[in-house]
Amino acid sequence: MRKVFVIFSTTSIAVIAIMTYINWKAAFLLLIFLPLIIMGLYDMYQSKKTIRRNFPLLGRLRYLLESIGPEIRQYFVETDLDGKPFNRLERSLIYQRSKKETDSNPFGTQLDVYKVGYQWINHSIKAIPFTDVDTNPRIRIGSSQCTKPYDASLYNISAMSFGSLSKNAILALNDGAKQGGFFHNTGEGGISPYHLLKGGDLVWNIGTGYFSCRDDDGNFSPEHYAQRATLDNVKMVEIKFSQGAKPGHGGILPKEKVTDEIAAIRLVKRGIDIISPPSHSAFKTPLELMDFIKVLREGSGGKPVGMKICIGNKSEFISICKAMVQTGTYIDYVSVDGGEGGTGAAPQEYSDHVGMPLRDSLAFVYDCLHGFGLKDQVKIICSGKIITGFDIIKTLSTGADLCNSARGMMFALGCIQALECHTNTCPTGIATQNPKLVKGLVPGDKSVRVARFQHETVKSAMELMASAGIAHPDDVDRSVVSMRVDRTKIQTFAETYPDLEKGCLLNEDTVPKDFLVYWKKATAESF
Numbered sequence: 001m002r003k004v005f006v007i008f009s010t011t012s013i014a015v016i017a018i019m020t021y022i023n024w025k026a027a028f029l030l031l032i033f034l035p036l037i038i039m040g041l042y043d044m045y046q047s048k049k050t051i052r053r054n055f056p057l058l059g060r061l062r063y064l065l066e067s068i069g070p071e072i073r074q075y076f077v078e079t080d081l082d083g084k085p086f087n088r089l090e091r092s093l094i095y096q097r098s099k100k101e102t103d104s105n106p107f108g109t110q111l112d113v114y115k116v117g118y119q120w121i122n123h124s125i126k127a128i129p130f131t132d133v134d135t136n137p138r139i140r141i142g143s144s145q146c147t148k149p150y151d152a153s154l155y156n157i158s159a160m161s162f163g164s165l166s167k168n169a170i171l172a173l174n175d176g177a178k179q180g181g182f183f184h185n186t187g188e189g190g191i192s193p194y195h196l197l198k199g200g201d202l203v204w205n206i207g208t209g210y211f212s213c214r215d216d217d218g219n220f221s222p223e224h225y226a227q228r229a230t231l232d233n234v235k236m237v238e239i240k241f242s243q244g245a246k247p248g249h250g251g252i253l254p255k256e257k258v259t260d261e262i263a264a265i266r267l268v269k270r271g272i273d274i275i276s277p278p279s280h281s282a283f284k285t286p287l288e289l290m291d292f293i294k295v296l297r298e299g300s301g302g303k304p305v306g307m308k309i310c311i312g313n314k315s316e317f318i319s320i321c322k323a324m325v326q327t328g329t330y331i332d333y334v335s336v337d338g339g340e341g342g343t344g345a346a347p348q349e350y351s352d353h354v355g356m357p358l359r360d361s362l363a364f365v366y367d368c369l370h371g372f373g374l375k376d377q378v379k380i381i382c383s384g385k386i387i388t389g390f391d392i393i394k395t396l397s398t399g400a401d402l403c404n405s406a407r408g409m410m411f412a413l414g415c416i417q418a419l420e421c422h423t424n425t426c427p428t429g430i431a432t433q434n435p436k437l438v439k440g441l442v443p444g445d446k447s448v449r450v451a452r453f454q455h456e457t458v459k460s461a462m463e464l465m466a467s468a469g470i471a472h473p474d475d476v477d478r479s480v481v482s483m484r485v486d487r488t489k490i491q492t493f494a495e496t497y498p499d500l501e502k503g504c505l506l507n508e509d510t511v512p513k514d515f516l517v518y519w520k521k522a523t524a525e526s527f
Contacts, residue, residue, distance in 0.1 A: 094411040097456035098449035119483045124469030133466045135459045139402045143330040143377040147302030150235045153182035155458050158383040158404035159205045161189025169430045171443040174200035176450025188240050192265045202233045207240040209276035211266035220282040229300035241309040286323035286524045306333035311361040318522035321372040326524045330377040336362050338384035358384040363497040366399025371505030389460025396476040397493050412453035413446045
């Protein structure tokens with residue numbers, strides 16, 4: 001085919017030269033149509049694409065329209081309530097708050113308030129004046145065994161690694177966290193210089209690959225861990241069991257993408273694929289996990305140590321609770337992720353069908369901790385599609401103490417939901433390592449937007465609490481939010497997820513029927 005193309009090209013040049021001598025208008029038309037003829041002939045004889053072979057030249061329109069389909073739908077077809085995973089109303093709200101523009105809507109809600117699943121907050125006649133509400137409340141994280149507890153903001157940046165995000169995106173996020181006084185989770189890719197440069201508070205996420213704290217064989221290294229865990233920027237440490245995007249699935253960074261910089265940050269060698277195993281090697285049982293927590297807490301100088309998990313087998317989390325009770329060792333916090341997926345690119349089956357959805361996971365984790373009498377020691381952080389003040393209230397009402405957001409913060413950076421996070425072609429310079437695209441993201445400007453978005457969202461949540469007569473996030477319970485369960489029936493979260501009696505999971509005789517099967521299966525000696 002290349003020979004054919006060369007022959008036609010040579011011939012066309014000769015013909016054009018002759019026609020130019022005879023008639024320049026004919027030469028101009030030939031210059032336009034000859035390449036189309038060549039493309040059509042190529043389509044006729046190529047064998048990989050049936051549409052183009054059967055419909056030469058015209059068949060190419062199919063692939064063109066397919067390639068711009070997402071943009072056409074987003075800008076010309078979708079209504080304000082269409083669009084997945086975030087609709088236009090949700091995206092616009094984030095943009096408005098990050099730019100500190102008017103975020104009020106006229107003429108009432110566009111939502112169908114009689115649709116099953118519609119939720120609302122139950123306001124109070126004894127509403128609190130907004131001027132009396134703390135718009136930047138702090139939640140203390142740290143059990144009785146933690147010597148350096150951390151006072152966290154109500155709303156923070158969820159786990160996103162350098163490598164998945166560009167250096168400019170990391171710089172902007174961390175600078176925004178510094179300006180707004182909230183924390184920035186590093187993601188499992190390790191602590192990069194871009195996480196440290198601006199001085200924002202960090203939560204160091206440690207996954208199964210132990211990046212930034214591993215030896216040459218990929219095992220956990222206490223020495224490398226202590227060097228970084230004691231940094232002033234690092235306020236908490238998080239053991240990553242699983243994430244909502246692909247729970248139970250280890251990640252692979254191809255060797256072609258392992259630059260000298262990434263290799264140095266992750267403590268890996270160039271020239272080989274970087275593999276994150278699906279499970280941890282530093283511990284194999286819940287009891288060994290308790291020992292590992294002690295190592296991490298001691299190596300950090302007493303900072304809070306928690307875990308991130310998307311709930312799968314219920315008995316496994318109950319096993320962790322049993323191990324805490326048996327050993328008297330406490331995790332300082334649990335970060336709960338929903339199986340709906342997040343910023344991480346994942347096979348569709350994992351995003352769609354693996355892991356318990358967020359609201360059910362959150363209620364289950366709270367009930368377990370409360371049922372084992374551990375909730376006073378362990379805080380719950382919730383992450384997953386939390387972008388509004390009402391989203392925060394919903395998670396607090398279900399059982400969370402504070403919240404994280406990844407995609408919300410990406411929108412604040414300028415994300416347009418192009419859905420190209422995994423292709424290295426992100427047009428906004430956020431989820432790419434292409435220098436030409438990265439330079440378009442100016443950290444100094446975007447960091448201000450991140451800080452504004454976080455502030456306005458927390459402010460909105462606190463105003464909603466004030467309307468419900470609640471002064472502090474700790475006072476939000478399951479009676480605060482109601483949900484339509486069918487066209488004529490309404491339940492509060494307290495009715496949907498009835499509270500367990502404190503300590504009822506400590507003895508088999510008092511374990512509720514819904515928990516009994518999982519409780520009997522769970523043991524501190526095995527996951």
